[in-house]
Amino acid sequence: MLTLRNLTAKIDRKIILDGVTQTFRKKKIYAIMGPNGSGKSTLARIVMGDPTFSLTRTSELKLSGKSIKNKDADERAHLGIFLSMQSPLAIPGVTVFSLLRAATQETGITAKELKTKMDQYASDLKIPAELLTRSLNDGFSGGERKKMEVLQMAVLNPQYIFLDEIDTGVDVDALKTIAQFLKKHLKETDKTLVMITHYNRILKYLTPDVTLIIKDGAIVKRGDAELAKMIEKKGFDSI
């Protein structure tokens, strides 16, 4: 269980998150929606430990009851939190394999086992083998970058999966591939999936148990999958 309590974040004295309280439970799927600039990405980045933002003293962030507020992103990743960023960066000179090799060093997985796993997931995600040998995300299309994020997530096998606009810039076929892959990945696990999205199309495959609407850095409404559908039809001004 990942618990946020009164999470309030500032940057240069400007409040970007304004008292967010929310529990993310195991085995549940969450959708986070909200207008541009409402604080969705900031929320995910703060959970992951982005030091750009300063949290107020009363802000609480707990994993299974223990505070992770002072842990850095690397430690949080080791504790099972994963974030796929809205705009994954290119890393010239680093292949996805070398990145994953570095990230999984302490797990004892051999290079061969890692490669087998990575190749299998890449094939499931219909990622051309050629992309695995190139510098990560360097010259990749939007859809290719998003698939690469999902590939890394699957190999790292986190407990709490935050996907920031994994469906943005992705064509219909790639979206279906990603959604079906995620569905299979979650099956018979107790993982938590948190999807930040503007569209209901990915939610057709991955039905959210909880939909959260963020406006001006605060959760203004909670609902189920129906709320996400309503938002797509009527927009955020309707709430």
Ligand code: ADP
């Ligand atoms: P969303 O993901 O909902 O579109 P963001 O979380 O990216 O919104 O941004 C929320 C607000 O915080 C926006 O007004 C944005 O300009 C501001 N913001 C985000 N990051 C920074 C930053 N590094 N410096 C200054 N303002 C920022």
Ligand code: MG
């Ligand atoms: Mg965003």
